[in-house]
Amino acid sequence: MHATATPQTAALPQHAEELSFLRSYVFSTDHKVIGKQYLSLGLFMALVGGFTAYLIRWQLAWPETAVPGWDYVEPDFYNVLVTMHGTIMVFFVAMPILLGAFGNFLIPLMVGAPDMAFPRLNMMSFWTIFLASAVLLASFFVPGGAAAAGWTGYAPLSADPLYTGVDWGLTLWILALALEFASFLMGGVNFLTTAINMRAPGMTLLRLPLLVWMQLTAAVLFMLSVGPLIAGAILLLLDRTVGTGFFLPARGGDPLLWQHLFWFFGHPEVYVILLPGLGILLEIFPVFTRKPIFGYRAILYSTLIAGGLSFIVWAHHMFVSGINARLATPFSVTTILISVPFAVIVFAMVATLRGGVARFPTAMLFAIGALATFIVGGVTGIFLGSATVDIFLHDTYFVVAHFHYTLFPSALLGAFAGLYYWYPKMFGRMLNETLGKIHFWVTILSFNAVFLPLFLAGAGGHMRRIYNPLQYDFLKGMQPLHEFVTIAAIVLLLGQLPLVVNFFWSLFAGAKAPENPWQANTLEWTTSSPPPHGNFPTPPRVYRDPYEYSRPGNPRDWMPQTAPLAAVAADPAPS
Amino acid sequence: MLRWFPENISTFGGEIDSVFRFIYYIVGFWFLLTEGAIFYFLLRYRSGPRRAASYIRGERWAELAWILVPAAIVLVLDLGIDAAGARAWARIKEELPADAIQLRVTAKQFNWEITYPGPDGRFDTGDDRTLENELHVPAGRDVVVALTSKDVIHSFFLPNVRLKQDVVPGRTIRAWFNATKPGRYELACAELCGFGHYNMRGFLTVHAPADYENWVREMWPTVAAGADSEG
Numbered sequence: 001m002h003a004t005a006t007p008q009t010a011a012l013p014q015h016a017e018e019l020s021f022l023r024s025y026v027f028s029t030d031h032k033v034i035g036k037q038y039l040s041l042g043l044f045m046a047l048v049g050g051f052t053a054y055l056i057r058w059q060l061a062w063p064e065t066a067v068p069g070w071d072y073v074e075p076d077f078y079n080v081l082v083t084m085h086g087t088i089m090v091f092f093v094a095m096p097i098l099l100g101a102f103g104n105f106l107i108p109l110m111v112g113a114p115d116m117a118f119p120r121l122n123m124m125s126f127w128t129i130f131l132a133s134a135v136l137l138a139s140f141f142v143p144g145g146a147a148a149a150g151w152t153g154y155a156p157l158s159a160d161p162l163y164t165g166v167d168w169g170l171t172l173w174i175l176a177l178a179l180e181f182a183s184f185l186m187g188g189v190n191f192l193t194t195a196i197n198m199r200a201p202g203m204t205l206l207r208l209p210l211l212v213w214m215q216l217t218a219a220v221l222f223m224l225s226v227g228p229l230i231a232g233a234i235l236l237l238l239d240r241t242v243g244t245g246f247f248l249p250a251r252g253g254d255p256l257l258w259q260h261l262f263w264f265f266g267h268p269e270v271y272v273i274l275l276p277g278l279g280i281l282l283e284i285f286p287v288f289t290r291k292p293i294f295g296y297r298a299i300l301y302s303t304l305i306a307g308g309l310s311f312i313v314w315a316h317h318m319f320v321s322g323i324n325a326r327l328a329t330p331f332s333v334t335t336i337l338i339s340v341p342f343a344v345i346v347f348a349m350v351a352t353l354r355g356g357v358a359r360f361p362t363a364m365l366f367a368i369g370a371l372a373t374f375i376v377g378g379v380t381g382i383f384l385g386s387a388t389v390d391i392f393l394h395d396t397y398f399v400v401a402h403f404h405y406t407l408f409p410s411a412l413l414g415a416f417a418g419l420y421y422w423y424p425k426m427f428g429r430m431l432n433e434t435l436g437k438i439h440f441w442v443t444i445l446s447f448n449a450v451f452l453p454l455f456l457a458g459a460g461g462h463m464r465r466i467y468n469p470l471q472y473d474f475l476k477g478m479q480p481l482h483e484f485v486t487i488a489a490i491v492l493l494l495g496q497l498p499l500v501v502n503f504f505w506s507l508f509a510g511a512k513a514p515e516n517p518w519q520a521n522t523l524e525w526t527t528s529s530p531p532p533h534g535n536f537p538t539p540p541r542v543y544r545d546p547y548e549y550s551r552p553g554n555p556r557d558w559m560p561q562t563a564p565l566a567a568v569a570a571d572p573a574p575s
Numbered sequence: 576m577l578r579w580f581p582e583n584i585s586t587f588g589g590e591i592d593s594v595f596r597f598i599y600y601i602v603g604f605w606f607l608l609t610e611g612a613i614f615y616f617l618l619r620y621r622s623g624p625r626r627a628a629s630y631i632r633g634e635r636w637a638e639l640a641w642i643l644v645p646a647a648i649v650l651v652l653d654l655g656i657d658a659a660g661a662r663a664w665a666r667i668k669e670e671l672p673a674d675a676i677q678l679r680v681t682a683k684q685f686n687w688e689i690t691y692p693g694p695d696g697r698f699d700t701g702d703d704r705t706l707e708n709e710l711h712v713p714a715g716r717d718v719v720v721a722l723t724s725k726d727v728i729h730s731f732f733l734p735n736v737r738l739k740q741d742v743v744p745g746r747t748i749r750a751w752f753n754a755t756k757p758g759r760y761e762l763a764c765a766e767l768c769g770f771g772h773y774n775m776r777g778f779l780t781v782h783a784p785a786d787y788e789n790w791v792r793e794m795w796p797t798v799a800a801g802a803d804s805e806g
Contacts, residue, residue, distance in 0.1 A: 074770075075770045075771065075772075075773060075774075076770035078773075079767065079769075079770060079772070082767075148770070149767070150767045154727075154728055154766070154767070156726065156727045156728070156744060157727040157728065157767065157768065157769065163684070163726060163727050163769055164769055164770070165770070249744045249745025249746075250744075250745075253745075254745065255728055255743055255744060255745065256743065289620070289628060290628040291628045291629065291630070291631065292630065292631070292632045292633075293632075293633070294631060294632070294633035294638070294642070295632075295633035295634070295638075295639055295642060296632070296633070296634065297634065298633065298639055298642065298643070320730070320739050320740055320741055321728075321741045321743070322740070322741050322743045322746055322748045325664075325668040325669045326669060328664055328668065329657070329660075329661045329664060329665075332657060332660060332661070332664075333654075333657045336653045336656055336657055337650075337653060339649055339653055340646055340649055340650045340653065343605075343645065343646045343649045344642055344643070344646045346609060347609075347641075347642035347645055347646060348633065348642050350609060350612050350613055350616065351631075351633060351641055351642055352633075353612075353613060353616040353617060353620070354612075354616045354620065355616075355620055355628060355629040355631060356616075356620050356628045356629075357620065357621075357622045357623075357626055357627065357628045358616075358617050358620050358621045358622055359621075359622050360621075368613065368617065371613065372610055372613060375606060375609055375610060376606070379602035379603075379605060379606050380602075382598050382601075382602050382653075382656065383595060383598050383599075383602075386594060386598060386656060386657075386660040387660060387664045387668075388590070388591055388594045388659075388660040388661075388663040388664045388667070389591060389594050389595045389598065389660065391591060391664075391667065391668070391737060391738065391739050392591050392595075392734075392737045392739065394730075394739055394765070395730060395732075395739070395765040395766060396765070455576060456576060456579045457579075459576045459577070459579040459580055460579040460580065460581060461580070461581050461732075461734035461763075463732065463763055463764075463765045465767045465772065465773075466772070466773045467772070467773035468773050468774075469773075471773055471774055471776055472761055472763060472776060473761060474581055474734060474735075474760075474761050547632075549628065549630075550627055550628040550629070550630050551630055552630055557627070557628065
């Protein structure tokens with residue numbers, strides 16, 4: 001593991017000529033611009049996804065009343081809303097922001113490369129997901145409306161327009177997902193090639209920042225798991241368009257086949273979203289406690305183990321689906337086993353916080369908030385991983401609360417932490433800390449106010465995807481809970497306004513960001529803010545680990561990865 | 576959280592609830608411990624004058640023990656949770672009781688059709704009766720439902736019985752329960768099945784034994800005279 005990467009960076013692109021506006025900002029091959037494009041797309045789609053959440057929540061709290069700013073929500077449109085909310089948030093918000101934006105922007109900078117290995121492919125991956133988003137949004141406007149079979153698209157509901165009345169909408173939904181997958185396959189190839197082949201001299205694999213490892217693991221998980229789902233999507237498309245019957249029993253097919261293909265992808269996909277979020281936290285904790293990461297290798301190996309296990313747990317989504325009942329217990333065991341590597345990662349994060357010198361800028365607050373809420377998502381997974389308990393909790397709000405507690409901390413709290421932390425590097429300006437802290441406190445409090453009560457609703461047996469809960473006597477008592485949750489959800493959505501204001505105000509009027517505002521070690525902080533085309537004026541050479549904070553004998557409490565060994569020659573270094 | 580559970584009226588519901596409770600106390604402990612550690616460390620080690628952070632890399636076994644030993648305890652508890660769950664699961668889902676009342680439940684957008692074999696105890700005979708959304712069973716008897724669907728996937732959910740089983744077109748899936756407390760309860764669809772999903776509601780009526788015989792006599796007035804109430 002100590003082999004030094006070949007000095008690819010020697011061939012820095014020298015851009016003498018000025019690029020046109022179109023080439024610089026629209027059809028750019030610069031990974032930093034592409035990262036920002038992904039960020040813009042993800043944040044825009046988050047607005048759409050957030051608005052669907054608002055309509056869903058209003059309907060649940062005050063069923064069949066006109067939604068302020070909208071209209072009545074009809075039952076079939078409600079199903080469209082829950083379908084599109086899930087699809088948008090997972091595939092068009094979480095992935096573009098965590099992988100597309102942070103992965104793209106950070107991987108070349110953190111490994112010391114001038115750009116991605118395949119810059120044009122990188123550009124193509126963005127424009128492919130741009131097209132995918134356009135197709136998805138267009139599906140709202142076709143006759144019959146958008147897909148309404150749930151974000152999981154269970155067949156036969158999704159396989160024949162007869163069952164939902166949705167015709168083109170669902171076909172476009174499949175097409176949008178296919179394009180999205182193609183986009184992230186291109187991205188994944190780039191991430192892997194760049195991080196393996198384009199590391200700066202001295203950047204050994206075990207000197208890579210953990211965020212890079214998390215992005216790499218996510219890319220591998222995605223590439224290995226998406227194949228079956230692409231196959232499934234093609235079969236579903238054939239069922240809908242040319243009358244095959246892969247998932248239709250009347251034509252000899254099997255609905256459960258779709259579920260196997262979907263969840264074989266679906267569970268690794270959870271970690272595709274989760275790991276990059278954890279990677280962001282792992283970069284932020286050392287900087288704001290001035291301590292090395294506790295257990296770099298323990299975290300790395302745990303991540304790889306969790307990633308491997310994620311391929312053999314998919315049937316935990318199918319305990320009551322009609323699969324052979326004897327399959328449940330083995331899948332229950334593998335599922336619950338995943339808590340062990342994640343326990344190691346979480347304990348290592350907690351241990352990192354011990355004995356530090358903690359400071360709390362907004363980035364750190366969001367990182368702590370993400371860790372504290374992610375633990376709720378982690379422990380509630382144990383209930384659902386137990387097949388026995390899942391008999392009762394499956395398809396209830398307990399599940400909804402659980403996965404929001406895992407994905408929100410990563411995809412939004414983690415992303416916000418990353419945004420407050422790397423915004424100076426991305427845009428050359430500091431974000432406003434006061435607005436940031438308002439944003440943090442409103443977000444963290446209202447998020448918990450939305451989703452903690454939903455665990456109770458789930459324990460009460462409340463089914464998810466129910467248009468009007470008042471239809472059931474046993475759910476009527478939960479109406480005050482629904483109203484409370486909806487009010488909290490509106491606060492959560494409005495609570496994002498400080499970020500929007502901060503983002504645009506700071507872009508023009510924020511304080512100029514220095515090269516290394518947080519006194520951090522990783523390579524992206526050794527170049528200007530924002531970095532120039534080609535990233536590093538001279539190719540960096542790496543001499544040390546990424547988390548050398550407060551090393552005894554060193555006059556400063558930080559030490560960039562580029563600091564040569566001579567700087568600490570007198571240091572009695574523990575090896 | 577436990578107070579929110581709907582009233583349990585089945586023989587195995589208590590087992591599901593107790594596995595939930597077992598997990599609840601275990602993860603509750605770890606949750607409080609971890610969150611407590613996070614907030615304690617952050618307050619205890621917040622930045623102040625003349626303090627330096629300690630340089631601990633967590634690469635030596637002696638240091639790693641601080642996280643690996645708790646993780647090993649987590650592993651042991653995981654296996655305990657698996658064992659507790661596996662026993663209950665096997666009893667509830669892997670085996671069907673012998674000598675049970677047999678019913679057919681056919682799901683369709685957006686109704687439950689419940690077919691009773693009638694006094695002869697056999698299906699596809701002249702005395703079969705089918706009721707929409709009305710499931711009647713005697714208290715304290717094992718009941719096996721044969722679940723099929725005419726169109727899409729539905730999910731047969733009796734919250735008070737703690738029973739949920741997806742209903743898949745093209746298959747007949749059997750599930751069983753034994754309801755112990757007479758009363759009228761709700762039957763819900765728990766899997767998104769189309770625009771009327773939210774309204775796909777039925778009722779489970781659990782009869783006390785004598786009451787059940789009256790119901791049978793009302794349902795099969797001509798044949799009930801000499802026949803047993805065997806459903």
